[in-house]
Amino acid sequence: MDEWHYQPVSDLEQSLLQRLRRFPREPDMLCYGIRSASALALRAWLACYHRFTIIGRENLPATGPYVLLSNHSSHLDALCLLSSVPLRRLHETFPAAAEDYFFVNLPRMVLSALLINALPFNRQGRTRRSLALCQHLLTQGNILVLFPEGTRSVTREIRRFRPGIGLLLAGTTFAAVPCYLSGAREAMCKGSWLPKPRRIILTIGAPRSYADRPRDKGSVLQICRELQCAVEQLQEGQFTAGSQPVPKPALSSSATMSGGPG
Amino acid sequence: MSPRAALHSPVFRDYVLLTFGLLTIAAIVLLSLRVLLKKNVRSVWIIYRSWLAIVPAMGAVVFLGREAVIIGTTLLSILGFKELARATGLYRDWWMTGAVYLAIAAVGAASLAPDPATRAPGWLGLFLALPVYAISFLLIIPVIRNKTHGQLQAMSLSILGFIYIGWMFGHLGFLANAGHAYGYVLYVLLATEVNDIAAFTFGKLLGRHPLRSNISPRKTWEGALGAAGVSMLMPWALRFSFPHFSAFELVVTGLIVGIGGQLGDLCISVIKRDIGIKDMGAALPGHGGVLDRIDSLIFVTPLFFHMVKYFNGLV
Numbered sequence: 001m002d003e004w005h006y007q008p009v010s011d012l013e014q015s016l017l018q019r020l021r022r023f024p025r026e027p028d029m030l031c032y033g034i035r036s037a038s039a040l041a042l043r044a045w046l047a048c049y050h051r052f053t054i055i056g057r058e059n060l061p062a063t064g065p066y067v068l069l070s071n072h073s074s075h076l077d078a079l080c081l082l083s084s085v086p087l088r089r090l091h092e093t094f095p096a097a098a099e100d101y102f103f104v105n106l107p108r109m110v111l112s113a114l115l116i117n118a119l120p121f122n123r124q125g126r127t128r129r130s131l132a133l134c135q136h137l138l139t140q141g142n143i144l145v146l147f148p149e150g151t152r153s154v155t156r157e158i159r160r161f162r163p164g165i166g167l168l169l170a171g172t173t174f175a176a177v178p179c180y181l182s183g184a185r186e187a188m189c190k191g192s193w194l195p196k197p198r199r200i201i202l203t204i205g206a207p208r209s210y211a212d213r214p215r216d217k218g219s220v221l222q223i224c225r226e227l228q229c230a231v232e233q234l235q236e237g238q239f240t241a242g243s244q245p246v247p248k249p250a251l252s253s254s255a256t257m258s259g260g261p262g
Numbered sequence: 263m264s265p266r267a268a269l270h271s272p273v274f275r276d277y278v279l280l281t282f283g284l285l286t287i288a289a290i291v292l293l294s295l296r297v298l299l300k301k302n303v304r305s306v307w308i309i310y311r312s313w314l315a316i317v318p319a320m321g322a323v324v325f326l327g328r329e330a331v332i333i334g335t336t337l338l339s340i341l342g343f344k345e346l347a348r349a350t351g352l353y354r355d356w357w358m359t360g361a362v363y364l365a366i367a368a369v370g371a372a373s374l375a376p377d378p379a380t381r382a383p384g385w386l387g388l389f390l391a392l393p394v395y396a397i398s399f400l401l402i403i404p405v406i407r408n409k410t411h412g413q414l415q416a417m418s419l420s421i422l423g424f425i426y427i428g429w430m431f432g433h434l435g436f437l438a439n440a441g442h443a444y445g446y447v448l449y450v451l452l453a454t455e456v457n458d459i460a461a462f463t464f465g466k467l468l469g470r471h472p473l474r475s476n477i478s479p480r481k482t483w484e485g486a487l488g489a490a491g492v493s494m495l496m497p498w499a500l501r502f503s504f505p506h507f508s509a510f511e512l513v514v515t516g517l518i519v520g521i522g523g524q525l526g527d528l529c530i531s532v533i534k535r536d537i538g539i540k541d542m543g544a545a546l547p548g549h550g551g552v553l554d555r556i557d558s559l560i561f562v563t564p565l566f567f568h569m570v571k572y573f574n575g576l577v
Contacts, residue, residue, distance in 0.1 A: 004415055006349070006350045006351050006536075006537045006538075007351035007354070008348065008349050008350070008351060008537060008539055009348045009349075009351070009353060009354075012348055012349060012539060012542075012543065012544075013539070013540065013541055013543065013544050014544055015544045015547075018544075027354075029356055029359065029360065
């Protein structure tokens with residue numbers, strides 16, 4: 001008779017705090033249950049309170065790995081993008097969250113690890129290691145939610161995309177899905193703690209991939225520019241469409257109140 | 263058992279005073295070791311700090327009454343089984359793990375439900391017959407899934423987990439249905455933990471000869487015998503918990519706790535050594551996992567339960 005082979009889970013002797021901080025996390029039934037329930041509640045909240053609308057949902061690839069990337073101006077952004085993927089792929093969707101902000105204390109860690117399934121992304125120093133982790137997740141068929149601006153923008157303007165996104169996509173077949181979120185900043189701008197009942201619209205653009213690009217500096221920056229252009233086009237498209245009940249920020253009182261310099 | 267009954271129960275009051283007295287004495291001993299004898303008591307201090315959380319939590323659950331004890335026991339069983347499943351890797355099979363969770367919940371339900379014939383709290387017949395249903399249920403999971411690969415190991419581990427942790431430890435919850443519930447439940451909890459601590463202390467002070475060298479190198483004959491001696495005295499010292507016990511029953515109670523406590527500890531150690539891990543988890547700082555804490559209780563509780571049932575009945 002052969003011996004049995006036991007395979008203890010890798011976080012067996014780690015405390016709760018260590019288990020929340022570690023990545024990749026071991027799947028946990030209770031954690032999955034709570035996350036699914038909270039995702040349902042979140043979708044209901046967004047639909048009722050923010051009248052969350054998704055345009056171009058058919059652009060999301062039905063299977064396989066892809067990167068969702070969008071402009072970033074609010075804590076609601078990751079929640080909105082998370083709510084746009086099908087529920088059955090919830091546990092394989094990883095929004096990248098700044099390690100220096102979301103993984104520093106217990107409440108934030110519970111929120112980001114348990115409910116959002118966030119990937120701790122190191123913005124300072126160890127960016128390459130975090131990017132390798134992203135690549136690994138994509139190879140395993142997961143969905144990533146990235147904000148290439150690197151931080152929340154306080155104006156309507158989209159900040160310049162960081163090169164990381166180009167480095168991640170150059171020479172790979174992973175699909176990149178550019179998105180534009182409007183209304184999230186008005187609903188909950190940087191520094192505010194309570195969301196206001198503003199409408200949020202997510203426009204999902206056509207997926208693209210950069211398999212034929214070399215992994216050199218020029219093409220990486222080129223990919224960043226192209227993706228930024230794609231997001232900006234979605235932004236313009238949303239306003240020129242005219243059918244969207246989104247007021248022009250110049251005329252909107254909420255936009256000026258939210259502290260934008262322009 | 264209810265909050266009102268707890269307030270009027272002299273047994274409950276005496277146990278509260280006793281445990282807080284013991285905790286205070288332990289704190290004084292630790293402090294004097296640290297300050298007067300300059301000993302390094304850091305590791306023991308971490309264990310003690312965990313006790314400071316565990317003891318009031320247990321006291322609160324017993325105070326809240328029968329339902330709280332049964333639900334608390336069921337939750338502890340589920341946590342304990344989860345640790346075993348995570349340690350063996352069974353946890354990756356969510357079907358089997360979920361089925362054992364359900365079976366453990368059924369143990370709690372049988373302890374909560376009234377007996378259909380007598381209307382007495384706790385359906386003893388179902389509780390004692392539950393392994394039949396639970397094992398059948400666990401065995402048909404692979405049949406339902408139409409799967410064979412690795413299923414013998416999964417079935418064996420889940421049956422072990424259910425019987426050993428869910429059902430045997432579940433006797434603690436059912437004990438809350440007994441007429442002398444405060445005496446029984448609190449005695450089992452206190453005496454088993456005192457037995458553990460006595461084994462640890464005697465082992466530290468006098469330990470020379472290893473008890474079972476391959477299983478647990480730190481356990482010694484001196485510790486085991488010292489603990490058994492303390493446990494033989496405990497029923498006499500705490501006779502107010504069960505004033506109706508005869509001398510013979512008191513001796514048997516002492517033997518169950520004194521010997522069963524050590525055996526429970528060693529049985530978990532066998533499992534841990536075979537897997538090749540040190541602790542079952544990290545839920546309780548200094549103690550390890552939940553299973554490392556309740557291991558002695560798993561052995562002691564069912565034996566004590568059936569001893570009580572044989573001599574006195576549960577009423």
